Amino acid sequence: MGVTKTQVFTEQQNRIADLAKALAHPARIAIIQHLLREKSCVCGDLVEVLPLAQATVSQHLKELKQIGILTGEINPPRVCYCINETVWQEAKAIFGEIFNTEVSLKCCE
Template sequence: MGTTKSEVFTEEENRISDLAKAFAHPARVAILRLLAEKKACVCGDLVDELPLSQATVSQHLKELKRIGIIKGDIAPPRVCYCIDEVVWNEAMQSFGLLFSSYLKNGCC
């Protein structure tokens, strides 16, 4: 155990939970915010902005890339990271739908 039983859930449930993971760590929230707000997309500057080691930041970036919400433009020796607009919008819409599916019914 320790493993999520992904097989028994729907594609959508798994996708939403994966998208949520992008925001489920303060460092990743900070990274996504920096990338979302910056006029230009920051690169290794992220390491300077964050109170974590370069290795750790790199690992978070890898996770965000796995989810697809950011992408990296390789321009060696640098890599320029930025939000993937398509996935960002997918996340926005998915969460939007989920949040608006709540109908008050005053049961509790």
């Protein structure tokens, strides 16, 4: 049916999946990397850096803003996008929780 059955999973599982989905596009990775490394965070700069149309970049920014990873501060006529420290740390923690789990080596015995 093309629609994820979110209600049958835990809140945590859905949150991780949603955060992962936000990272599941190279353009959004590029945006995040740029905001992490450079000080410039104006939308127009990102449009220049990315080989995508302005409308497409705007859409990716919207998604990252929606999940909370980015904040968009209007500074007319520009908009400055920044990484939201709180959500970023949450994502770091939630991914760390999974990746730091020791993998059971007793598999397939």
